[in-house]
Structures are given as structure tokens and as C-alpha cells.
Amino acid sequence: MLRRITLYLILTALLVASVVSSSCSRRGGDGGKGKLQVVTTIFPLYDFARAIGGEDVSVQLLLPPGVEPHAFDPRPEDVVRVSRADLFVYTNAEMEPWSARLFRGITGGGKPQMVEAGRGAVYLLAGRGGAVDGGHDHDHGAGRDPHIWLNIANARVMVDNIASAMGGRVPEKRGEFLANAAAYKKQLDDLERRFREGLSECRTREFIHGGHFAFAYLAQSYRLTYLSAYGITADSEPSPRRMMELAKAVREHGLKSIFFEELLAPRVAETIAAETGAELLRLHGIHNVTRGELESGASYIGLMEQNLANLRRGLGCR
Numbered sequence: 001m002l003r004r005i006t007l008y009l010i011l012t013a014l015l016v017a018s019v020v021s022s023s024c025s026r027r028g029g030d031g032g033k034g035k036l037q038v039v040t041t042i043f044p045l046y047d048f049a050r051a052i053g054g055e056d057v058s059v060q061l062l063l064p065p066g067v068e069p070h071a072f073d074p075r076p077e078d079v080v081r082v083s084r085a086d087l088f089v090y091t092n093a094e095m096e097p098w099s100a101r102l103f104r105g106i107t108g109g110g111k112p113q114m115v116e117a118g119r120g121a122v123y124l125l126a127g128r129g130g131a132v133d134g135g136h137d138h139d140h141g142a143g144r145d146p147h148i149w150l151n152i153a154n155a156r157v158m159v160d161n162i163a164s165a166m167g168g169r170v171p172e173k174r175g176e177f178l179a180n181a182a183a184y185k186k187q188l189d190d191l192e193r194r195f196r197e198g199l200s201e202c203r204t205r206e207f208i209h210g211g212h213f214a215f216a217y218l219a220q221s222y223r224l225t226y227l228s229a230y231g232i233t234a235d236s237e238p239s240p241r242r243m244m245e246l247a248k249a250v251r252e253h254g255l256k257s258i259f260f261e262e263l264l265a266p267r268v269a270e271t272i273a274a275e276t277g278a279e280l281l282r283l284h285g286i287h288n289v290t291r292g293e294l295e296s297g298a299s300y301i302g303l304m305e306q307n308l309a310n311l312r313r314g315l316g317c318r
């Protein structure tokens with residue numbers, strides 16, 4: 001492990017040194033032609049940054065499509081990409097625990113500015129979302145739940161932080177960035193209203209997810225109760241006991257559906273569905289998207305709309 005880190009640091013230092021010496025100005029690399037260069041970690045940040053920056057900003061998504069984000073480990077070439085950026089936008093220390101290490105790995109002058117998009121967001125403690133069944137959590141101790149973008153009010157805070165950082169870098173475009181952010185936040189308001197109305201009258205307010213514990217913010221926002229098969233990250237297989245508890249909860253609450261997540265094989269959800277006869281529906285955690293989703297123009301708002309449609313179906317909402 002130590003050897004691997006050492007090798008990583010050496011490779012990183014070499015690559016970054018060559019990048020810094022070959023380009024004095026970071027702006028304008030990668031065909032950006034003088035545009036503000038922004039690198040974001042996960043998909044929601046990428047989507048927000050695109051909406052705010054418009055034509056004036058070049059935005060890159062650091063996570064390769066389809067990569068499970070909690071298991072992501074930046075490669076030396078990722079450090080190089082970040083070192084070329086003007087802004088490096090990440091969510092929070094819990095979502096991207098590697099971000100500080102990556103940033104320290106960038107040597108030489110003119111480091112990008114690090115932007116914590118989740119600064120000022122309202123956090124839940126990991127595994128203890130207000131609406132979460134406290135007796136069933138099986139997380140890895142305290143700490144904040146990283147999945148803040150699944151609360152639309154927090155998404156607005158993230159949009160503001162990104163817009164403000166872009167405006168700070170390019171003051172002459174600040175007004176445009178703020179106007180784009182305001183227009184995008186209007187769309188978020190509308191999305192939030194549709195969630196509130198769409199989930200107001202449902203046959204059940206409980207749902208079971210065969211993935212990791214990503215939806216506490218969403219559950220809390222709309223007074224839903226939620227059980228997941230895995231903890232905050234999907235780093236260990238659910239125990240047979242946990243599987244039995246979930247199947248029992250499906251039967252006890254007469255649930256007609258069980259949800260599965262993106263980028264993780266739906267095997268657990270399938271097993272419980274097969275055992276209980278429940279229907280499988282996707283609930284997208286929107287950490288990252290597949291190449292297919294990216295190419296077909298996936299967006300945070302579009303994926304949230306799909307989530308709403310599936311929740312309404314699964315919970316039997318009017």
C-alpha cells in the first residue's frame with residue numbers, strides 16, 4: 001500500500017511538472033480557447049456547472065462514465081487534468097475523501113482553486129436521516145452523509161457556490177453566471193414542487209432500496225421512510241440477516257415494489273423481488289452516469305424526474 005502511494009506521488013509529480021512547464025497559462029488548454037476551465041468530480045456538479053457556465057466555460061467530468069464513485073481512486077492523469085483547471089469543484093470531504101490528497105499532489109505555481117460545492121448545505125448524519133428507521137441503520141459510525149444533491153434545496157446551495165466561484169474567476173461574466181444560476185434554480189424550484197405534490201398522497205410512505213444508503217436526503221425531504229440493503233457506501237455485501245429483514249419489511253408493509261440503483265448490479269434487489277413478488281424499479285442516486293446516459297443527454301433534472309415517476313409508481317401515489 002505504502003509503495004503504491006509512493007509510486008503514485010512520484011508519477012504525479014513528474015506528470016504535473018511536465019504539464020506546468022509546458023503551459024504557462026492554464027486557460028486555453030484542451031481546445032478551451034480562453035474559456036474558464038472547470039473540472040468537476042461527480043455528475044450533478046458537472047451538470048450544474050454546464051448550466052451556469054454556458055458557452056463561456058469548459059466543464060469536464062473527472063469520473064469516467066460508469067465508474068462507481070465511492071470506490072473512485074484518482075489516477076495520475078486525473079491529477080494532471082485537475083492541475084490544468086482554473087476551478088476544481090468537489091462535493092464535500094465525505095464524498096471525495098481523496099480530493100485533498102489529489103490537490104496536495106499538484107505542485108508548481110498556479111494551482112486551481114478548490115471549490116467545495118456543498119459548503120453551507122444542510123447535512124444529515126450518516127445513517128441517521130430524520131425519516132430513516134434508526135433501528136436498522138448499519139453504517140460505519142458517525143460523520144456526515146455525503147449525498148446532499150438528492151435534497152433539491154441543497155442542490156440550489158451548490159449551484160450558488162459554483163456560480164459564485166466562476167464569477168470570482170471571471171468578474172466580467174459574473175452577471176451572466178448569476179443569471180444562468182437563477183434560471184437553473186427556477187427549474188429546481190419547479191422540480192421540488194412536482195416532488196412535493198407528486199408524493200403527497202400515496203398508498204405507502206415506506207420504500208426499500210437494494211442499493212447503498214444514498215437516499216436519506218430525498219426520503220427526509222418528502223417524509224418517506226427508507227431502508228437500504230447496503231450502508232453509506234456499497235463496500236460490503238449485505239448479510240443474509242439483512243436480506244431477510246428487507247424481505248420481511250416488503251411483506252409486512254405490503255410493498256409492491258423494490259428499488260435498485262445505477263452502477264451496482266441489481267442482484268440484491270432482484271433476490272428480494274424474487275422472494276416477495278415485488279416489482280423492480282430504478283431509483284437513480286445520480287452520483288455518476290453511464291456513457292450511454294451521458295451521450296443521450298442525461299441531466300440531473302431529467303434523472304430526478306425519472307426518480308419521481310418511479311417513486312410515484314412504487315409508493316402508489318395519486
Ligand SMILES: [Zn+2]
Binds near residue numbers: 232
Ligand atoms: Zn453514494
